[in-house]
Amino acid sequence: MELLRGAALLLLVAAVCWAQQDQGCTCAKNKRTSNCIGNDTGCWCTSIGSEVSVRCDKLTSKCLLMKAEMAGSKSGRREKPKHAYVDNDGIYDPDCENSGIFKARQCNGTSCWCVNTAGARRTEKSDADLQCSELVRTSWIIIETKHSERSTAVDASRLKESIKNEFKERYSLDPKYISDVVYENPYITIELKQNVSQKSAQDVDIADVAYYFEKDVKGDSLIQSGTLNINISGEPLKFDQALIYYVDEKPPEFSMKRLTAGVIAVIVVVILAIVAGIIVLVITRKRRGKYEKAEAKEMNEMQRELNP
Known part of the structure; x- marks a missing residue:
């Protein structure tokens, strides 16, 4: 029993x-x-x-989030660091490692390019023979955003503390990775810094945090419950936009080919205008010299006639 x-x-x-x-x-x-x-x-x-x-x-890695989004789809401010750049390509269907990080080389049809750990393109687009030797780490991310009109002023010191607390609560980001928060009404610059030696296995990646924040600002939150909630003086801080700059541990490898046709056309027009100006200046000086020589000759002849 x-x-x-x-x-x-x-x-x-x-x-x-x-x-x-x-x-x-x-x-x-x-x-x-x-x-x-x-x-x-x-x-x-x-x-x-x-x-x-x-x-x-x-937080889920940015690479897996971008891949999920593609699977569900039908298709004031301070000078930035020298090598800071914006991801102008937008979302694409990425290749991810099993761990969730981006593969160093990404391709779309016959075009391939190299990316950083944030998935942003850091080289020119090339053919399928392109080789990407390593996945370069993005160790510094600059988030540039601005808030909408408010009835109360924003206290810069309280803003920094509120952002650190909300990023820790909502994105599990250790406050030590928020190196600075700069306020220039209405612009807010949030700097995230995290090199490979600082990041432990338990730490979230700053690239993932920046992506989650960008989605929150755009009203396309990836988190099930609650919304981004930063209050200053009892009034919620509402963000209008977010622009993300990436600074990698190695400089990006872009060239003049990255410039758009419109920008190149403007550069050509400016150069032609400068050349035309130089030509006009040279011709004007030559004519002035000839006139001055003729005037001097006439004066000498008049003096000889007055003094026979």
């Missing part, structure tokens, strides 16, 4: 564990997931578009 009771108890425990392991859950940090399963380690879901399992109490 005791043996039967023990077996029944064991079956009951196994059934409870099985039920807990297969319990459905909601991915708190990523809306673009499916097949969510909760177990004793938390909620795990499949990232749409890549079939990679992600842990839902942490």
Whole structure:
């Protein structure tokens, strides 16, 4: 009898564990997931578009988020550092490693290019023979945003503290990675710095944080519950836009080919205008010289006539 009771108890425990392991859950940090399963380690879901399992109490990598977005789609300020650049290509369907990070080389049809750890293109587009020797780390991200009109003034010192607290609460970013917050009404510049030696396995990547923030500002939040909530003097701070600059550990490899046809046309017009100006100046000086010589000759002849 005791043996039967023990077996029944064991079956009951196994059934409870099985039920807990297969319990459905909601991915708190990523809306673009499916097949969510909760177990004793938390909620795990499949990232749409890549079939990679992600842990839902942490930020999902930017590469997997971009891939999920493509799978679901139909198709005041301070001078920036010398090598800072903006990702002008927008979203694309990226190739991701199993760990979720970007592969160093990305391709779209017959065009290929190299990217940084934020997935931003850092070389010219080339053919399929392009080789990318390494995934260069983005160690400095500059977020430039601005707030809408307010009835109360913004206290710069309180703003910095509020942003650090909200980034820690919402994105799990350690405040030490927010190196500076500069306020120039209405512009706000948030600087994130994180080199490879600083980042531990438990730390979120600043590239992922910047992407989540950009989505929050655009009203396309990836987080299930709540919204970006930064209050200054009891009034919510509403953001109008966000522009992200990337500074890599190695300078990008762009050339003049990166300039658009319109920019090149403007440069050509300016150069032609300068050349034309130089030509006019040279001709004018030559004519003036001839006139001065003729005038001097006439004066000499007049003096000889007056003094025979």
